[in-house]
Amino acid sequence: MTQVKLLTAGICALLAAGIALAAGQSMADDDRAVADARSTTKLEKCVSTPIDQTVVIDRKTLLMTDYRGNSVVLTMAGDCMSKNEAIGIEYYSTGRVCRPVDVTITGDVTSAIPTRCIIAKIEPISREDAEALKGRR
Incomplete structure (x- = not known):
């Protein structure tokens, strides 16, 4: 016991x-x-529609900023955009851009055959970095 x-x-x-x-x-x-x-510093990982501004930085880089001031940089897998041409943006489901599957970017929609962009990555950036990118353009 x-x-x-x-x-x-x-x-x-x-x-x-x-x-x-x-x-x-x-x-x-x-x-x-x-x-x-x-x-x-807390960065929002997403931007939400309505988008305030899109800026083509170069043929592979697109900056998106929403009305709250949150910004993301979309890096494409290849050249698909022109700085002086319109691009197409198609959102899926929620209207939030967080991952490459949330949006489709079509470059140079004014041509006979628009170029479909393949998004390699989406990276959130600060407001200061977004302003610096816009200035570099």
């Missing part, structure tokens, strides 16, 4: 230590997440 009590007490002690360790780790993770959020 004494051995059963000792065994039960040992198991309970191990369980309590495991719970305390897990709780301590979870609190440390939460503290790190809060510190990271405070130390970095």
Whole structure:
């Protein structure tokens, strides 16, 4: 009977230590997440319609800015846009541009055969970086 009590007490002690360790780790993770959020400037990962401005930076790069001032840079897989020509933008589902599958870009829609752009990546940028890109154009 004494051995059963000792065994039960040992198991309970191990369980309590495991719970305390897990709780301590979870609190440390939460503290790190809060510190990271405070130390970095929060960039919106998406832009939402209505879009305020689109700027063709070069044949592979398009800057999109929404009315709230959030900006993303769309980098195409190849040359598909001209600076002085109209482009086509077709949104899917939510009207938010977060991932390459959220929008279709068609370059040079004034020509007989418009060029379909393949979006390689979408990257959120700060307002300051967006203004610098517009100035580089």
